Amino acid sequence: DHPKFKRVGNDLFTTAELDLYTAVLGGDTTIETLDGKVKMKVNQETQQGTKVRLKGKGLPIYKQEGQIGDLYVTYEVKLATKLTEEERELFTELSQLK
Numbered sequence: 001d002h003p004k005f006k007r008v009g010n011d012l013f014t015t016a017e018l019d020l021y022t023a024v025l026g027g028d029t030t031i032e033t034l035d036g037k038v039k040m041k042v043n044q045e046t047q048q049g050t051k052v053r054l055k056g057k058g059l060p061i062y063k064q065e066g067q068i069g070d071l072y073v074t075y076e077v078k079l080a081t082k083l084t085e086e087e088r089e090l091f092t093e094l095s096q097l098k
Contacts, residue, residue: 010069011058023077033057048077
């Protein structure tokens, strides 16, 4: 399943899913680009809709040798589903810490 890109000029826009744990705790995710996969570092406490720019991962700029647009990725945080009883208990404990 290839990612869908939206083009604006020489820049490309796409979305990438992050699981809840990576969004909260930080970590790595893999982003599909036109050149293949790129590993990205995800900051702790990344919010739904956060945008990141991958410089030079867009489309070549017409008649400008070596100039390439950028790829903008919007993170979509996927909430946990089908929790185990232990996970549900841990989320309950976390909610009571607030």
